[in-house]
Amino acid sequence: MTDLTRLTAAETAAAVASREVSAVEVAQAHLDRIAAVDDRVHAFLHVDAEGALAQAARVDAGELTGPLAGVPLALKDVLCTEGVPTTAGSRILEGWRPPYDATVTARLRAAGVVVLGKTNMDEFAMGSSTEHSAYGPTHNPWDLDRIPGGSGGGSAAAVAAYEAPLAIGTDTGGSIRQPSAVTGTVGVKPTYGGVSRYGLIAFSSSLDQAGPVARTVLDAALLHEAIGGHDPRDSTSIAAPVPPVVEAARQADVRGLRVGVVRELTGDGYEPGVQARFDEAVQALVELGATVTAVSCPHFVHALPAYYLIAPSEASSNLARFDAVRYGLRVGDDGERGLEEVMALTRAQGFGPEVKRRIVLGTYALSSGYYDAYYGQAQKVRTLITRDFTAAFAEADVLVSPTTPGVAFPLGAKLSDPLAMYRQDLATIPSNLYGGPAMSVPAGLSDGLPVGLQVMAPVQRDDLLYRVGAALEAARPFAPTPLQWETA
Amino acid sequence: MSQITRDEVAHLARLARLALADDELDGLAQQLDVILDAVAAIGQVTDAADVPPTTHAVPVENVTRPDVVTPSLPRDVVLAGAPEAEQDRFRVPRILDEEA
Amino acid sequence: MTAYEQALAEFAPVLGLETHVELGTASKMFCGCATTFGAEPNTQVCPVCLGLPGALPVVNEKAVESTIRIGLALHCTIATWCRFARKNYFYPDMPKNFQTSQYDEPLCVDGHLDVEVDGEVVRVEIERVHLEEDTGKTLHVGGATGRITGASHSLVDYNRAGIPLVEIVTRPVAGTGVRAAAVAKAYVTELRDLLRGLDVSDVRMEQGSMRCDVNTSLHRAGEPWGTRTETKNVNSLRSVERAVRSEVERQAEVLRRGERVVQETRHFSEATGATSPGRVKDDAADYRYFPEPDLVPVAPDPAWVAALRAALPAPPSVRRKQLVAQLGLSDLDAQAMVNAGVLDVVLATVEAGAPAAEARNWWLGALAQRANETGVEPAELPVTPAQVARVVALVAEGTLNAGLARQVLDGVLAGEGEPDDVVAARGLAVVSDTGALGEAVDAALAAHPDVADKVRGGKVQAVGALVGAVMRATRGQADAATVRALLLERLGVEG
């Protein structure tokens, strides 16, 4: 019998729909897989076996149908799930069970998707290695001694390790794409406003966006379509239909497409192996009928500092609500201490070092006397970056770059050097600042580790990502995760 | 040149309600100095001078909801997540602050 | 000369008023929770107004409309494009630890409100009218007075959190001289009447749906303006006046001693009529305002604003003149009502269907007395003109007599609900059913045979004592005329 965990989401859905296999069997196979390997991968913070099997049974009973009915999924622990623990990777929310579902969660449930559990992440999505989780790091299924990327390392690792065919990540500065690049998966940050943020625990409200993680481009498109679309509960949600991403993934056609290589996102600072795979992938696109030009986005070099002012500023305000009053952790309430002290102790002990670093940085950037020089200036630079995108999209339909400067690095390698960690997101941050969609798609291996190619498209042209990604996938089939540690 | 002093970090920590230990303050002051050095470069982007700031990635305006009442949460659910509750309210330690 | 007059003979006052008004929308500012006053604690809350992780706000369109109408009625310029901002500070009654408010881009700016004091018109300039959200309510437990000082812990109810709040800020009001306190009171009164006329809020200061902060400073003529204090907690019209008076007297004392007025927040005590120091305004208080990223800009369509402007009701001063004319009130009558602060409520009671004379009698009589007893203005009593009109109607239809009507209004004032609810709950309807009264009449005759004999003997006026006995026995619910007729009939005497 086929190993159900090796099927794609599309294959699984078809098998369930035709009753070749039951959704409960599929769910059980993945729960077994998690039981077998997750002690080593640590992709999950919480496995909801009971909820998953109940949902699968509803699919089998014909109550829930659709293109992804019966397909298991791993949900990043930053999206609220009613009655199911949601921590955002933080001690401060340990044991919290939200009284409501995020819109993404609700749409997945309605679509018959089977949520297996909640995945590990850098605390409040702040990080690029998942080492900033309060609950211990996730390990890269390609090499357990290496990072799976972050913040959504748990989601990417779950997919790469065949614990789930699909996962949801969130991307504020690259937290879907960078983990996908280093785990050999497909990850998409949709257009800002394309997927509802309601129930997504905010890191940086003007940048956060949830999106799909999958092993194939078509699977990502199916998931994108299931979670996308207008939500009246999110004021920043775009009131327009989801771009035709599934159709684009099926077409997989780049003939005549103008592909722009962003000069500022290649060369210096990128590992030779990464650069080589990227160049080969671009050559493959040419062979598939795309035209390639070099474009310049001069302000992209300022994207990193702009991001590290805007995101911490918004975070410092968003994270103020964790105050030991209405939910979550409370520390030091001995009957003697006043509220202010209890709040400050709770926050000091409930937040990890990276979160505290960013809260203080953001508090500084917003404070009177510094606002104009830091937060205000960063928002202006954001405008310049957007103008760079607009100019580049006059010359090219999509832009491409390596997703990350390097392959997965060893656990602990950059933990003591925040700036080195921040530089992981050099290439992914511009799309967040601009708001346009971007994808990381596997581009081959360097020293046996995955390399990702990033595709960026104009706002609301998410479909273009899927055309490029699917064409590349078809032309250059990528190695499945070797999982050497399983047989060793 | 040092961008930020330990005292400034202590003030920011107070504003942000973070009871940081002395060694944490020292470490943070050093790290923020390095980070601020890196991000301060943004001040040199001179062509940003006459540019309007972008606060929202995708320009949308006038998103409102009609003034219609929708169900609230049941109170037991509301209070279930609270660290402490009393008389159907959230209980907090005494507020030493002056009246606001 | 009073101490207050003395102070203002010596120093010139500058006032500033910041008024917060809870809008009367059905749902909250950013979520669909109800706004009903007095609901059980924490029953009108949801993920949004509790600030749960992940929840997002969506603007109530009626709140925006009401704010624009207020701005228009105050002759403001309405912004063509503006944003909400986050005001960041920690306080347990604020679920997100930031207040969603407006900062440098308010919905309405640069207006004015003309108020009349001693027959003279004073123009109060409005700096801004902006929209924000209210906070929850904190109960302090264990302290002697229910105040924060000395409390062992506090309890928070978030029902009020997220109710739309409009903040109306004046520019500094200078040159009022000795009329400072009267101008402050007249401004708040006129603003309240204007808001009531717009039907955007129930403007109940005693319930907190309208709250006032009064800024006061003094300076010597020809010198720069003095340091101001901000008096919070001013929750009745009378208190607005008293707070200004007490702060003027206090600051004058300080200045005469050659000391400096400290810039601070002060609290007004209804009990003592004086202010006491609160927080010293912390110059380091840093709200770190920035545009609220979870909300998109508000850009009111000029055509919509024009339509709202065209549909505004006449301002209170004009409406008053119209109604006074319609009702044929004499100038003297109208002036008496103005002086008693009841003209608007009398007119509103008439608009709700009561005859002018009845409305006037209630507000200048029984209600004025109740107001005096509780130290508030009649218009601030927790009874609406519509409720008074209903009581008048119940009397007219014979359900109530004058004594019962007063009891019904007392019930309404005590928060027992609408007049009909009080009638039902207290069982107050007039008993005119002769069968039911018969027993009481017989009992009275049996209990007072001497009086009965007097009446039979021709002293008809003595029947009053018997009527009184029956009324007492029926707790005032009998109709006195019916009782008298019944008694005379039993005694075989012609009335």
Ligand SMILES: [Mg+2]
């Ligand atoms: Mg305010």
Ligand SMILES: [Zn+2]
């Ligand atoms: Zn609510």
